[in-house]
Amino acid sequence: MLNDIFIQPFADMFAAPDFLLQVLWEGLVSGILYALIALGFVLIFRSSRIFNFAQGIMVVFAALTLVGLHAMGIPAWISVALTLAVMFVLAVSIERVVLRPLVGQPDIILFMATIGITLFLIGFGEIIFGGENKVMITEELGIPTDSVVLEPWGGLLILEQKDITAVVVAGLLVVALLLFLGKTRMGRAIRALGDDHQAALSVGISLQTIWVLVWFIAGIIALVTGIAWGARAGVSFALEVIAYKALPVLMLGGLESITGAIIGGLMIGMLEKLFEIYWGQPLMGGNTETWFAFVLALIVLLFRPQGLFGERIIERV
Amino acid sequence: MMDGSGLSISGKDERRDAVKDASKEVGYVTEDGRQIGGVLMELRNITLKFGGVVAIKDISFDIREGEIRAIIGPNGAGKSSMLNIISGFYTPSEGELWYKGAKRPPMKPYEVARLGVARTFQNIALFEGMTVLDNVMTGRLTHMKAGIASQAIWWGRARDEEIANREIVEKVIDFLEIQNIRKTPVGRLPYGLKKRVELARALAAEPSLLLLDEPMAGMNVEEKEDMSRFILDVNDEFGTTICLIEHDMGVVMDLSDRVVVMDYGKKIGDGPPEEVRQNQDVIDAYLGVAH
Amino acid sequence: EGLYTPNLAYRTGPFAATGIPLMNGQKDYMELMNARDGGIGGIAIDFDECETGYSTEKGVECYEKTKGKAIVTQPWSTGITLQVLPKTNVDEIPILAPGYGFSPMADGKVFQWAFNIPLSYWDGASILIKYLGSQGDLSGKKIAFLHLDHPFGKEPLPYLEAAAEAQGFELVPIPVGLKEMQNQSAQWLQIRRERPDYVIMWGWGAMNAGAITEAVKTKFPMENMLGVWWAGHDADLKIVGDAGKGYKSVSWSFPNPEAPIMADLQKYVVEPGKTLSNAEEMSGVFYSRGLVISMVLGEGIRVAQEHAGKAEISPADLRWGLENLDITEERLEELGMTGMVPPFSTSCNNHTGHSGGWILEWDGEKFVKASDLIMPDSDMIAPLEEKAAMDYAEANQPWPVNEECGG
Amino acid sequence: MLYRTAGQFKTSYKSDMALFPVRQDAVLLMVILGFAWVVFPLTASEFAFQTLLIPILIYALAAQGLNILTGYAGQLSLGTAAFMGVGAYACYKLVTLFPWMNPVVAILLSGFFSAGVGVAFGIPSLRIKGFYLAIATLAAQFFLVWLFEKWGWLYNYNASGAIQVPNLEMFGTYVAGPQASSIVQYYVVLVVVTLMTVLCINLTRGTLGRSWKATRDMDIAAELIGINLMRSKLTAFAVSSYVVGVAGALFVFMWRGAAEPNLFDIPLSFRILFIAIIGGLGSILGNYLGAILIVGLPVVLGTVPQALGLPISSAMVEHLNIMIVGALIVFFLIIEPHGLARLWALIREKLIIWPFPH
Amino acid sequence: MLDTAQTGETSTREGAARETLLEVNNIEVIYNHVILVLKGVSLAVPRGGITALLGGNGAGKTTTLKAISNLLHSERGEVTKGTISYRGERVQDLDPAALVKRGVIQVMEGRHCFEHLTVEENLMTGAFTRRDGKAAVQRDLEMVYEYFPRLKERRKSQAGYTSGGEQQMCAIGRALMSRPEMVLLDEPSMGLAPQLVEQIFEIVKAVNEGEGVSFLLAEQNTNVALRYAHYGYILENGRVVMDGPAQALRENPDVKEFYLGMSDEGRKSFRDVRSYRRRKRWLA
Numbered sequence A: 001m002l003n004d005i006f007i008q009p010f011a012d013m014f015a016a017p018d019f020l021l022q023v024l025w026e027g028l029v030s031g032i033l034y035a036l037i038a039l040g041f042v043l044i045f046r047s048s049r050i051f052n053f054a055q056g057i058m059v060v061f062a063a064l065t066l067v068g069l070h071a072m073g074i075p076a077w078i079s080v081a082l083t084l085a086v087m088f089v090l091a092v093s094i095e096r097v098v099l100r101p102l103v104g105q106p107d108i109i110l111f112m113a114t115i116g117i118t119l120f121l122i123g124f125g126e127i128i129f130g131g132e133n134k135v136m137i138t139e140e141l142g143i144p145t146d147s148v149v150l151e152p153w154g155g156l157l158i159l160e161q162k163d164i165t166a167v168v169v170a171g172l173l174v175v176a177l178l179l180f181l182g183k184t185r186m187g188r189a190i191r192a193l194g195d196d197h198q199a200a201l202s203v204g205i206s207l208q209t210i211w212v213l214v215w216f217i218a219g220i221i222a223l224v225t226g227i228a229w230g231a232r233a234g235v236s237f238a239l240e241v242i243a244y245k246a247l248p249v250l251m252l253g254g255l256e257s258i259t260g261a262i263i264g265g266l267m268i269g270m271l272e273k274l275f276e277i278y279w280g281q282p283l284m285g286g287n288t289e290t291w292f293a294f295v296l297a298l299i300v301l302l303f304r305p306q307g308l309f310g311e312r313i314i315e316r317v
Numbered sequence B: 001m002m003d004g005s006g007l008s009i010s011g012k013d014e015r016r017d018a019v020k021d022a023s024k025e026v027g028y029v030t031e032d033g034r035q036i037g038g039v040l041m042e043l044r045n046i047t048l049k050f051g052g053v054v055a056i057k058d059i060s061f062d063i064r065e066g067e068i069r070a071i072i073g074p075n076g077a078g079k080s081s082m083l084n085i086i087s088g089f090y091t092p093s094e095g096e097l098w099y100k101g102a103k104r105p106p107m108k109p110y111e112v113a114r115l116g117v118a119r120t121f122q123n124i125a126l127f128e129g130m131t132v133l134d135n136v137m138t139g140r141l142t143h144m145k146a147g148i149a150s151q152a153i154w155w156g157r158a159r160d161e162e163i164a165n166r167e168i169v170e171k172v173i174d175f176l177e178i179q180n181i182r183k184t185p186v187g188r189l190p191y192g193l194k195k196r197v198e199l200a201r202a203l204a205a206e207p208s209l210l211l212l213d214e215p216m217a218g219m220n221v222e223e224k225e226d227m228s229r230f231i232l233d234v235n236d237e238f239g240t241t242i243c244l245i246e247h248d249m250g251v252v253m254d255l256s257d258r259v260v261v262m263d264y265g266k267k268i269g270d271g272p273p274e275e276v277r278q279n280q281d282v283i284d285a286y287l288g289v290a291h
Numbered sequence C: 001e002g003l004y005t006p007n008l009a010y011r012t013g014p015f016a017a018t019g020i021p022l023m024n025g026q027k028d029y030m031e032l033m034n035a036r037d038g039g040i041g042g043i044a045i046d047f048d049e050c051e052t053g054y055s056t057e058k059g060v061e062c063y064e065k066t067k068g069k070a071i072v073t074q075p076w077s078t079g080i081t082l083q084v085l086p087k088t089n090v091d092e093i094p095i096l097a098p099g100y101g102f103s104p105m106a107d108g109k110v111f112q113w114a115f116n117i118p119l120s121y122w123d124g125a126s127i128l129i130k131y132l133g134s135q136g137d138l139s140g141k142k143i144a145f146l147h148l149d150h151p152f153g154k155e156p157l158p159y160l161e162a163a164a165e166a167q168g169f170e171l172v173p174i175p176v177g178l179k180e181m182q183n184q185s186a187q188w189l190q191i192r193r194e195r196p197d198y199v200i201m202w203g204w205g206a207m208n209a210g211a212i213t214e215a216v217k218t219k220f221p222m223e224n225m226l227g228v229w230w231a232g233h234d235a236d237l238k239i240v241g242d243a244g245k246g247y248k249s250v251s252w253s254f255p256n257p258e259a260p261i262m263a264d265l266q267k268y269v270v271e272p273g274k275t276l277s278n279a280e281e282m283s284g285v286f287y288s289r290g291l292v293i294s295m296v297l298g299e300g301i302r303v304a305q306e307h308a309g310k311a312e313i314s315p316a317d318l319r320w321g322l323e324n325l326d327i328t329e330e331r332l333e334e335l336g337m338t339g340m341v342p343p344f345s346t347s348c349n350n351h352t353g354h355s356g357g358w359i360l361e362w363d364g365e366k367f368v369k370a371s372d373l374i375m376p377d378s379d380m381i382a383p384l385e386e387k388a389a390m391d392y393a394e395a396n397q398p399w400p401v402n403e404e405c406g407g
Numbered sequence D: 001m002l003y004r005t006a007g008q009f010k011t012s013y014k015s016d017m018a019l020f021p022v023r024q025d026a027v028l029l030m031v032i033l034g035f036a037w038v039v040f041p042l043t044a045s046e047f048a049f050q051t052l053l054i055p056i057l058i059y060a061l062a063a064q065g066l067n068i069l070t071g072y073a074g075q076l077s078l079g080t081a082a083f084m085g086v087g088a089y090a091c092y093k094l095v096t097l098f099p100w101m102n103p104v105v106a107i108l109l110s111g112f113f114s115a116g117v118g119v120a121f122g123i124p125s126l127r128i129k130g131f132y133l134a135i136a137t138l139a140a141q142f143f144l145v146w147l148f149e150k151w152g153w154l155y156n157y158n159a160s161g162a163i164q165v166p167n168l169e170m171f172g173t174y175v176a177g178p179q180a181s182s183i184v185q186y187y188v189v190l191v192v193v194t195l196m197t198v199l200c201i202n203l204t205r206g207t208l209g210r211s212w213k214a215t216r217d218m219d220i221a222a223e224l225i226g227i228n229l230m231r232s233k234l235t236a237f238a239v240s241s242y243v244v245g246v247a248g249a250l251f252v253f254m255w256r257g258a259a260e261p262n263l264f265d266i267p268l269s270f271r272i273l274f275i276a277i278i279g280g281l282g283s284i285l286g287n288y289l290g291a292i293l294i295v296g297l298p299v300v301l302g303t304v305p306q307a308l309g310l311p312i313s314s315a316m317v318e319h320l321n322i323m324i325v326g327a328l329i330v331f332f333l334i335i336e337p338h339g340l341a342r343l344w345a346l347i348r349e350k351l352i353i354w355p356f357p358h
Numbered sequence E: 001m002l003d004t005a006q007t008g009e010t011s012t013r014e015g016a017a018r019e020t021l022l023e024v025n026n027i028e029v030i031y032n033h034v035i036l037v038l039k040g041v042s043l044a045v046p047r048g049g050i051t052a053l054l055g056g057n058g059a060g061k062t063t064t065l066k067a068i069s070n071l072l073h074s075e076r077g078e079v080t081k082g083t084i085s086y087r088g089e090r091v092q093d094l095d096p097a098a099l100v101k102r103g104v105i106q107v108m109e110g111r112h113c114f115e116h117l118t119v120e121e122n123l124m125t126g127a128f129t130r131r132d133g134k135a136a137v138q139r140d141l142e143m144v145y146e147y148f149p150r151l152k153e154r155r156k157s158q159a160g161y162t163s164g165g166e167q168q169m170c171a172i173g174r175a176l177m178s179r180p181e182m183v184l185l186d187e188p189s190m191g192l193a194p195q196l197v198e199q200i201f202e203i204v205k206a207v208n209e210g211e212g213v214s215f216l217l218a219e220q221n222t223n224v225a226l227r228y229a230h231y232g233y234i235l236e237n238g239r240v241v242m243d244g245p246a247q248a249l250r251e252n253p254d255v256k257e258f259y260l261g262m263s264d265e266g267r268k269s270f271r272d273v274r275s276y277r278r279r280k281r282w283l284a
């Protein structure tokens, strides 16, 4: 038993290093995608303390819109532009209809409201797009679809080019967001808004503008995520469940931290894959990926209640 | 309105005398003739650091049985931090606390509260979702013992206890003249009344040491007068020892028996109000002009 | 008006992709009956859908809602089937679960009201194993069983375990959680590590596309991958196109574009605009399976009407009808459905029919037949069924068993 | 003048602490109880029992459990369904291991198992707060559901991995399993739910309730005035999980008849959270109002197109249904973020001053 | 009792001297649809003046200020009657940001700093609506640091960890960063050491005189407020019960007794509070 837990897995890793690399790569790729969803969460959370449960469905919605538009015969890149326009309209409507009347309500109420939005979008999306699984227009967007086959130590390592693209794009997105939040006037306003609505209003920060902006950026992130995930597994409403995976990422990285989302995503992606392959499948009947990330994050939180990169919780009286 | 006879909250007047006996050795008599007892709480060489910031640097002072002790000092001097140390919310980096003649080991805040230390807060910390009555009742929680099963059934022990404690709470409510807002959710109350409710909650615990952090901030003179009256009455009638932080010099000078002055974490003065007022360091650091 | 035959459909939710063509096929068959023949036996069929989204809870709600008037329940998910199964003896409505449900339902003595015509999951697994056996001796081989971690996915396990023991191959069950259907990289890493000779996939909905794309990605030889009939959906394979060449799936139905019924559908259903389907979908495996499913029900009704001597039959009459189906080649020809389902017959004792199935293969564009009809290994399955059925009756005391049914 | 309170004076603390200081409230409650105990059972159809009455009661009970944790003690939990699952599986094991056990006793006992599990998962709440805690409760949600799937002993190694309620007798009638009639099950549920509600009301208005609410409103202050946060939070987890566990056992034994692990997955948790929030956090009445809305609404919506004779396909109805439920959640949050219970309280307040406003 | 007609008259007479910047006309505010808080409040703030709004707890000072700056919405409050106009333009339907752009900014009661931002970032948010370039903002930042040297020392600390007084300075400094024309100041003295109170009022005065910024300040500390203000309104129970030039108010016997804590023999001691108290004349 002890051998199975503490020795055998590592022996296996050693015995097939190419396989280990493959496991880590797969983990990295899913990690990046979790991180992308988490980014959307973080952005909205920072600016409004709203825990936006709808981020997952926004991913699906964006991807479906893109594919749907393309299916109507619109060229790929124009479809992307139109999808962005749709996401903008969505951001404006959410701000107008849901957020504005709920300004200043407790966090949990806004959280609930985003669940309401989620349900609404699911119903609405199914009416418009139908429930079938659709193919992401990967090639039409010019994303390479070949795979790179490496043979380290005489083994086999398959890297898909579209995964490599996703990793690169995600990296760029993060850098851009970090610069935006840290260095710009808007960025500062977004952070201020997260601390205190009333005070932000009082210094003339317009909730409306910022919320629309932030939800729109979240929409852009959703589209990128949708394309990346869609390229891997097709586009359908079943995609929505992967949004849950972003939650432990947030916990681990900290709800307010962009860096945290990325590092948390990568950590969770790789560790859960390692655990599943070397411990979960041989010892626990598999499928540990459903909970491993949460339990890992929970353990980390016991030591750092605000996550690895979250803002310190200020407790004063 | 207080005729003096009905003031003992739960009829436990003797407690005060007992403690007094134990520490009879020293004490002094105030101007208006009240007998002040021995040392109730003593802070020895307290230092408090937050990361690099030293909020309190090597401060010692004591609080005596039955007195009204004030802490003053400019903003950021570390006054609230000092109260937080006394009530166990902050653990000092160095130094010792002696309470009722014994060294107090590091404790959780709720354990300190059970030793008879109650307080109010600089930024009101009421339970916004509850009514005034419920808020004040929470002050009695340290005295309520009925088990969960009995509470679930309600009839019997839990209810008797509830009624007994309710009576005590009602006395406090009467005393602070907040009867008419008993059932109002505190969220709706104006600031001044909230402060009063906070005081009621602290009093309901029948503390031996009451800590007040700026009880009169944000009040006008009329309301300050009311509040002063309550503080004096509490001290007088229940013999509660009071330690208060206040920025209104008029209040401090009039109410307190002894004053500690802090500046940037250091103690720069300690003594009767008159004496402190003359202290040049205090004038420079805090008062600006002699009042 | 008419015979009320509700369908607990799921055109929504994560399984909608596979559900929709099936529901369309079912519905269109009944539309055709009504439009062309004025119903069955002179009475219109009131084919109503109650949406479940594949949620067991909604399914039970639909069951409760429809059971007052319905002559049949078509629960459409193993989960819902399992939940309504115990109530059947009380409510006395036949459950029709063609090609799904609980394999031991085949035992009509115990499950008097339940039917999984024409093939059970155990039959399906058996056909796959038999086919693989025909490709070479299985002993010493390794077969990965990639399945949805759900009652549906676990259903064939008892048979497969027994078969592994009997034939000496190693069975490696690999569950796919409901939440991982779209992200199966862990499962496929495991497959890469285990290096199985074959992968049998018990997949459903979004899981199929996920598995097939992963298989392509990890360069698993497609010809060694086989699926249950629900994993043989054209749309799932179209995602990978040519790369999916060689993938196989067992099926008890097959599209036959030449069949007269297709022309009739075109004339009576498509042209008047009564269908929700489209030409592409109608040429696929799942749509034609939907037709077959409704045909089974329609035949059941017809037989029952003949037996009862009246058009307006009761649920109990329908049960008799479903127990006395005899779908021969001739009958199929009369129905205009030649080649769309193998012939089979049912009895009081045999609620499945055990029709046998074909192995279909993806040729890059569509599924084609890759084998003759293969029959399941009934010698092995029958005792398993009997035992499981008795266990069920035992656990659900008091549970009436119809001893009158002979062999 | 319906709600005139003038002339109703309180002369003792006891009467002031009575549950219904206003006489009209007590009358109203009597009427509702009358309906629940007598009128509904006499008139309801099988369909009404199965899709409205029984589920509303059970969901309300589950929401009540959650409300204790989230509404009273302020610890947001997204793992309610998993704790219901613990109750259901515990009950299943109890009745299959000890077939002689009275089913109602088994249901009440099974709550203790989920209370235990709840406390274990509640321990992190001592350090983790707010949304972090909410996500942490998902750890319980996902882990437990996984366990229900993987731990064969829990479902007696059933081939399908599901649990199936056997026919259970009590005083000579079937109360659970396929042979039980709806009306009997309804009464069993009603008795248990009434009992639990009374206990919850007592707990929330007493000492424990006050320390929960204090913890919720401002935990630092609560600790400083002498509340042991650990005790307060863990008792909240225990009581809440107990109630939720009992609701879970009722859910499977008195209503569903069978359960697969993924029944206890996150959609159920959310559903109960909706009920608690739409109904009103920190209120007992709200759970019932919320359950009526969330359970009843789809049933009603499902019948509308048919009643109007609209040719809408069932899938469309379902899509519209989801959309409408989503929109209504947002709508209700906007008109009264504190839920239906607060809405009722406002109406009541207006009635009391009616017809003389201000 | 001074009746309203009379008060109206006084304010117009004052207004004639200087341009009226802000005018509040008979507003009524209701919270949560049921709680009536302001019952017809009217006031006027002249350009370049310091106007004090005095009154006890719960009188409605904060509510009045929030009504002006349009911050009531997020508290479920609304102005149900009356008008508010700024520079003659009706502003009550604007959003708060638009008002800030017009030069009206509020310093909220209880400081409301952005706790996770540093002190300096807090100050910078004040310049959010400005469009006059980095250099100008930088200059004003230096100016604020000059007024409040303590802030300069702590500029890199997170505001959440600064003391109450520091937060108050930060909030006022933040408002000044927007280059306002008019500042609504809610209880600036609350929780401040006496020295600092004087200092802050000195700064108010300096800003008022130097930069011509008008102030409407709600204060409990009547003493200080009436020393610095030019004109005052006394609010009780949601109504204006008295108004007049600061000098006149200071001499009013009721104000003296109830707001300044003076009895006939000079300052009262807080120890003598148990004596019989006279009723306010305007409540008669």
Ligand SMILES: Nc1ncnc2c1ncn2[C@@H]1O[C@H](COP(=O)(O)OP(=O)(O)OP(=O)(O)O)[C@@H](O)[C@H]1O
Binding pocket: A315, A316, B050, B053, B055, B073, B074, B075, B076, B077, B078, B079, B080, B081, B082, B122, E161, E162, E163, E164, E165, E166, E191, E193
């Ligand atoms: N939890 C904490 N973390 C870091 N620094 C702190 C913390 N609490 C207090 N400080 C710092 O300690 C110093 C003293 O703060 P404290 O609140 O005790 O001041 P104070 O004397 O009460 O001032 P005021 O009169 O303004 O309330 C301040 O500089 C403050 O920033």
Ligand SMILES: Nc1ncnc2c1ncn2[C@@H]1O[C@H](COP(=O)(O)OP(=O)(O)OP(=O)(O)O)[C@@H](O)[C@H]1O
Binding pocket: B188, B189, B190, B191, B192, B218, E031, E032, E035, E037, E055, E056, E057, E058, E059, E060, E061, E062, E063, E064, E075, E076, E077, E109, E220
């Ligand atoms: N959000 C709210 N909901 C309900 N009532 C409120 C709300 N805010 C304030 N009130 C009520 O409005 C009245 C006036 O409050 P306001 O805060 O304006 O008084 P104030 O004059 O500023 O008092 P203070 O000097 O204590 O700050 C009070 O009675 C208060 O209870």
Ligand SMILES: [Mg+2]
Binding pocket: B079, B080, B081, B122, E163, E164
């Ligand atoms: Mg302080």
Ligand SMILES: [Mg+2]
Binding pocket: B191, E061, E062, E063, E109, E186, E187
């Ligand atoms: Mg105020």
